[in-house]
Amino acid sequence: MNWLKRRVRAAFEAVESAFDSLFGREFNPLCQLGALGWFLYWIVVVSGIYLYIFFDTGVVQAYQSTEAITHGQWWAGGIMRSFHRYASDALVLVAFTHLLREFGLDRMRGKRWFAWFTGLPSIMFLYLCGITGYWMVWDRLAQYVALTTTQWLDALPIFAEPIARNFLDNASLSGRFFTLMVYVHIAVPLLMLLAMWIHIQRYNHARINPPRRLSYAILGGFVALSLLAPAVSQPPADLDQLATHVGLDWFYLAPYPLIDRLGAGTLWIVVALVLLLLALLPWLPRLRPAPVAVVNLDNCNGCARCFADCPFSAITMRARTDGSPYKEEALVDPDLCVSCGICVGSCPTATPFRRASALVSGIELPELTVERLRDEIERACQAGGPLRVIAFRCTHSAPLRVSAADRVAVFDLPCLGMLPPPFIDFIVNDQLAAGVLLAGCRQGDCYNRLGIRWTQLRIAGVRDPHLRERVPRERVAFSWAGATLPAVHATALRQFCDALAVLPALQRGSVVARRNAWQARATRMPRLLRYATQALVLLVVAGLIAGLSSAPSIRLLGAQEAVITLSFTHAAQRLQECRPLSAAERALRQPNMQRPINCPRGRWPVYVELELDGRLVYGGLRQPAGLWKDGVSSVYRRFRVPAGVRQLHVRLRDTGRHAGFDYETRRAVELRAGRNLVIEFDPQQGFEIR
Amino acid sequence: MNSIEWRPEFSTGIAEVDHEHRALIDLINATLASCADVAAGRREIQAALGEINARTNAHFALEERLMEQLQYDQRHEHKRDHERLLEVIRDIMDSVDHGADFNQALFVADLSSWFSEHFRTHDARFHLRVSFSN
Numbered sequence: 001m002n003w004l005k006r007r008v009r010a011a012f013e014a015v016e017s018a019f020d021s022l023f024g025r026e027f028n029p030l031c032q033l034g035a036l037g038w039f040l041y042w043i044v045v046v047s048g049i050y051l052y053i054f055f056d057t058g059v060v061q062a063y064q065s066t067e068a069i070t071h072g073q074w075w076a077g078g079i080m081r082s083f084h085r086y087a088s089d090a091l092v093l094v095a096f097t098h099l100l101r102e103f104g105l106d107r108m109r110g111k112r113w114f115a116w117f118t119g120l121p122s123i124m125f126l127y128l129c130g131i132t133g134y135w136m137v138w139d140r141l142a143q144y145v146a147l148t149t150t151q152w153l154d155a156l157p158i159f160a161e162p163i164a165r166n167f168l169d170n171a172s173l174s175g176r177f178f179t180l181m182v183y184v185h186i187a188v189p190l191l192m193l194l195a196m197w198i199h200i201q202r203y204n205h206a207r208i209n210p211p212r213r214l215s216y217a218i219l220g221g222f223v224a225l226s227l228l229a230p231a232v233s234q235p236p237a238d239l240d241q242l243a244t245h246v247g248l249d250w251f252y253l254a255p256y257p258l259i260d261r262l263g264a265g266t267l268w269i270v271v272a273l274v275l276l277l278l279a280l281l282p283w284l285p286r287l288r289p290a291p292v293a294v295v296n297l298d299n300c301n302g303c304a305r306c307f308a309d310c311p312f313s314a315i316t317m318r319a320r321t322d323g324s325p326y327k328e329e330a331l332v333d334p335d336l337c338v339s340c341g342i343c344v345g346s347c348p349t350a351t352p353f354r355r356a357s358a359l360v361s362g363i364e365l366p367e368l369t370v371e372r373l374r375d376e377i378e379r380a381c382q383a384g385g386p387l388r389v390i391a392f393r394c395t396h397s398a399p400l401r402v403s404a405a406d407r408v409a410v411f412d413l414p415c416l417g418m419l420p421p422p423f424i425d426f427i428v429n430d431q432l433a434a435g436v437l438l439a440g441c442r443q444g445d446c447y448n449r450l451g452i453r454w455t456q457l458r459i460a461g462v463r464d465p466h467l468r469e470r471v472p473r474e475r476v477a478f479s480w481a482g483a484t485l486p487a488v489h490a491t492a493l494r495q496f497c498d499a500l501a502v503l504p505a506l507q508r509g510s511v512v513a514r515r516n517a518w519q520a521r522a523t524r525m526p527r528l529l530r531y532a533t534q535a536l537v538l539l540v541v542a543g544l545i546a547g548l549s550s551a552p553s554i555r556l557l558g559a560q561e562a563v564i565t566l567s568f569t570h571a572a573q574r575l576q577e578c579r580p581l582s583a584a585e586r587a588l589r590q591p592n593m594q595r596p597i598n599c600p601r602g603r604w605p606v607y608v609e610l611e612l613d614g615r616l617v618y619g620g621l622r623q624p625a626g627l628w629k630d631g632v633s634s635v636y637r638r639f640r641v642p643a644g645v646r647q648l649h650v651r652l653r654d655t656g657r658h659a660g661f662d663y664e665t666r667r668a669v670e671l672r673a674g675r676n677l678v679i680e681f682d683p684q685q686g687f688e689i690r
Numbered sequence: 691m692n693s694i695e696w697r698p699e700f701s702t703g704i705a706e707v708d709h710e711h712r713a714l715i716d717l718i719n720a721t722l723a724s725c726a727d728v729a730a731g732r733r734e735i736q737a738a739l740g741e742i743n744a745r746t747n748a749h750f751a752l753e754e755r756l757m758e759q760l761q762y763d764q765r766h767e768h769k770r771d772h773e774r775l776l777e778v779i780r781d782i783m784d785s786v787d788h789g790a791d792f793n794q795a796l797f798v799a800d801l802s803s804w805f806s807e808h809f810r811t812h813d814a815r816f817h818l819r820v821s822f823s824n
Contacts, residue, residue: 301710303751325709326752348747353740353783355733362748429784464751468780 001284006484008104013442013482020443021524022533027214031444033098034200038208039215040091041196043222045189047084051077052186055136057178059170062138063236070232082226085249088130089545092251095123103281107447110287111312111338118199120278125192130252132185136178143167143237144246144556148256154636155264160625161569162636168567169239169678169690202336204313205450221538229546242674244557247550257554290414291366292337295330297321299349300362302328305464306343309417311449312336315343315363330363340448341365341418345458348465351422352377361420370420373411377423377432380409387433388497389477392419394440396447398486400493408493409433416440417451421458421467428475434500435475438517439489443480452480460515469515474503477518492520562643562671564617566610568681569634572624572654575602604656606633610679611649612641643673650679650687663687693719694802700809702817704756710749711809717742718801722794732786739783746779753816762819768812775804 012030019028029036054077056065069077099119102108108116134145150164166177200206209215234247248256259267293306293314307315307330314336317328330343343363344350350361352374359371381387388407393400394416402408413419416438424436438455446452457463459476467476477499479492499518524530557563578599586594603624610618617639625631633654651664665687671677680688694715701708721738750772757765778800 299748301706301748301752303748303755305751305755326706348751349744351740351744351747353736354744355737356741425780429780430787464754465747468777470777470780470784 005104005106008100009106009482010484012101012104013484016442016445016482017485019537021522022530022537024524025443025522027211028444029210029214030097030101031442032207032210032214033094033101035207035210036214036218037091037094037098038196039210039218040087040094041189041193043083043087043219044091047080047087048189050080051084052182055182057182058175059138059173059178061175062136062178063233066137066139066233070230074230078230079223079226082229082231083222084133085231085549086222086225086542086545088133089249089251089549090541091126092130093541093545095119095126099123099278105445105447108282110282110289111336113282114202115199116282117279118195118201120275122192122195122199124275125188125195127252128188129185129192130249132181132188134249134252136181136185137233138178138237140234140237140243140246141248141550143239143243144248145253145256146237148259151636152259152264152267155268160631161634162567164636165567165569165634167239168565168680169676171690173239202313203449204309204311217538221542225542225546231549234550240676242557242563242676244559244561244674245553245555247553249550250548250552251545290339292334292339293332293341293343293363293365295332295363296360297324297329299347299360300326300329302326302330303348303362304328304330305346305348306330306363309342309346309450309454311340311342311451312338314338332363338448339365339367340415340451341368341413342415342448342451342454344370345418345420345451345454346465347420350420352420352426353422365414365418368413368418373423374426376411377409377427381432386431388500389435389437389493390427390433391437391439391493392416393489394447394451396483397439397441398481398483398489400439400486400489402493406493406497408437408497415446415448415451416455417446417448419455421465424459424476425468425471428471428506431506434503435477435496435518437477437479437493437496439479439481439492441480442482442485443478445482456517459517462515472506473515473517475500475506475518477520479520488520495520557640557674560643560673561640562673562675562677564610564612564639564641564648564671564677564679565637566608566618566639566650566679567634567636568679569632570606570652570654570681570683571632572604572606573656574599574630575604575656576600601628601630603630603633604654606635606652606654608635608652609650609661610639611651613647614649617641641671643671643675645670648679648689650689652681654683665689693722693798694805697809700813702813703821704817707749707753707756707813710745710752714742714745714749715805717745722798725794735786736783739779739786743776743779743783746776750776757816760820762816764812764815768816771808771812775801775808778804 016028016030019030023029025031051069054065054069056062070081071078102116131145131149135142135149146167147164150162150167153159154162154164167173200208235243255267255271258270262270302317302320304317307317314333316331316333318331320326320329322329344361344365347361347363350370352359352370359374361370364370377390380390384407387409391400391408391410393410393412395412395414400410402410419438427433427436440452440455441447443452454463456478458465459467459473461467461469477492477496479489481488496518525533578597580597586596605624606622608618608620608622609616618637620635622633622635623629624633646669647666648669649664649666651661653660653662655662663681663686667689669677669689678690682688696712696715700711702711721742724738725735754765754769754772757768762768782797782800
């Protein structure tokens with residue numbers, strides 16, 4: 001598992017680094033997949049509401065109204081339809097990339113299981129939305145979706161009659177099914193929204209909007225895609241005359257061909273196993289829980305900075321319990337705290353200048369107290385004079401190797417956000433080192449969500465507790481590198497040391513310094529090349545979405561093949577005949593059980609055979625439905641047969657006899673290529689072949 | 691010896707804020723007293739100043755939160771004044787760190803003037819607004 005995670009992580013970090021220089025860190029789409037998912041969801045909802053205004057339900061109306069939307073008002077409805085389809089496809093792409101990325105970056109184990117776990121229902125609802133959406137249009141694809149989905153559902157032993165029987169032929173199709181689909185297609189997105197809302201519940205400051213420029217670029221991309229490759233219907237559905245091929249939307253329907261290949265039951269098992277594996281991943285293997293943050297009431301006045309900064313909503317403010325005049329105190333929920341220490345970095349009492357009393361901050365990580373951190377820093381400085389650089393490194397970031405000759409001390413923190421800014425003031429102004437390097441995770445991609453953002457804002461003097469202005473920012477440096485990119489930190493450290501070497505001696509006093517910390521220049525492509533490559537990347541993604549949304553097609557039927565659908569529901573004879581009750585027997589019964597006849601429950605199974613040109617195509621014993629085995633027996637089977645004139649012989653027995661049949665029909669039928677011949681049964685009229 | 695005195699008009703009417711104001715003034719006065727008593731060394735003075743710095747920081751954090759909660763209109767101006775004092779304290783700490791003699795009289799004068807001015811203007815206005823909204 002770890003091997004796989006490392007590979008996935010390395011792949012993501014490599015691609016993201018390339019994207020960084022292409023899009024810039026802020027607009028890197030891979031760093032905001034969650035927010036992109038929300039954005040796409042809203043696009044689908046808005047375009048869906050528009051389409052709903054013009055959509056009619058009904059066997060013929062569904063297709064006709066969709067055609068009118070697509071072609072009659074291509075400039076609005078057509079574009080909306082393309083938005084609806086392509087944004088839904090993009091949502092699948094984004095959701096799975098998001099899932100894979102969080103897996104690779106290992107951000108789903110331990111206390112962070114919740115978002116992973118609750119993301120799974122969101123994905124299931126997404127699929128339900130997509131499948132019902134394709135169903136509603138009632139084109140050839142819808143027909144495939146309807147038949148395959150119902151057959152898949154019929155594999156579950158919960159339906160008394162096969163749902164697939166609703167789609168036997170054009171004549172028996174009911175428009176009410178489409179009304180039902182519309183309801184499902186509206187209800188499920190609402191459930192999905194609920195699931196997405198629950199998904200982000202344990203995140204403070206959850207990011208649900210991508211940067212505006214990225215949103216505009218995506219909208220622009222969709223407009224272009226809608227005009228260049230508008231989403232259209234396939235030819236209308238026809239249950240009597242079948243198509244040989246159907247183009248699939250592979251984002252939603254990729255598992256469907258497997259239903260034919262593996263069988264519906266096997267696919268249920270595969271899906272259940274995959275879901276189970278995904279649901280269990282946060283505990284494979286279990287993450288060793290680190291001791292959670294502890295509040296020290298003697299040093300907490302309820303200022304709520306930790307509450308505001310905690311990325312995992314692990315801190316709440318509650319009424320004071322120690323009888324002091326303060327109103328509130330911070331409370332850590334051990335089930336939510338991931339021990340990142342960002343709260344420690346936000347505490348105003350976490351300053352290394354405190355020496356009169358023990359340095360205990362209002363909130364602390366038991367395994368790495370601020371006092372221990374200060375003592376270790378001082379110890380590192382005492383040995384061999386002032387250091388060139390003191391580096392604080394996030395343990396989720398790349399390693400930073402230094403030798404004694406470098407005169408660089410490295411301190412590992414669970415997150416850069418744990419470092420209280422006064423420590424930087426302390427190091428720089430007390431000249432413990434010439435500069436401070438903050439080496440964290442890839443920018444925009446903090447393992448603990450907000451550590452990088454808060455650190456940058458604190459250093460820039462925008463968020464409390466901020467680094468005091470007296471600290472010259474050219475002596476503070478950032479380096480951002482994912483765990484698999486150690487060269488980035490090494491280069492940044494070398495360049496920072498060079499930059500420090502030429503700085504004039506530290507000026508004392510309150511000088512207003514610039515607020516941006518030193519940072520190695522990001523390598524960016526020349527502008528023209530950058531724009532061209534951006535366009536190329538967008539084009540590839542758009543092409544992928546448009547391409548896979550209706551192709552490649554799959555073959556449903558050979559050119560010279562027809563289909564025979566054998567389907568009926570029939571209640572076979574009772575195992576025991578009904579018998580009139582005598583007056584004496586009735587007298588023994590309760591007043592509410594006075595039926596004059598006694599019918600013991602239970603029916604015979606129905607045995608049915610289908611023979612084509614003297615060759616047995618199907619012979620099946622169909623058990624009655626119901627716990628008492630007294631319901632109907634049903635059958636739904638489709639057979640692909642070569643076209644031509646065929647001699648059909650179909651027969652069944654529904655009594656306890658061992659040989660012979662109770663009903664049978666022989667007929668010569670002409671099976672044109674593509675024809676769907678339906679065989680039904682009714683005890684009054686016998687077999688009906690149409 | 692110079693010291694800062696608590697005066698009834700300093701009261702903001704918010705129990706926790708008043709409590710911290712008193713504690714801060716006590717802390718400053720105790721620092722001054724101990725410095726004078728034992729002719730303290732630089733380390734003691736540094737330690738005491740560090741303590742004042744930390745407690746003032748925490749106090750301002752609390753006061754700024756209350757102002758934010760009440761959407762107090764002058765919270766930004768008020769906060770700027772807080773920042774000014776924190777710089778003053780850090781300046782004094784720096785000068786002690788780097789060999790300058792700790793000038794008690796100047797220290798008290800700086801702090802005292804800041805406190806009385808801050809109490810008279812910013813805190814009084816805030817107090818007025820709080821009692822108004824109650």
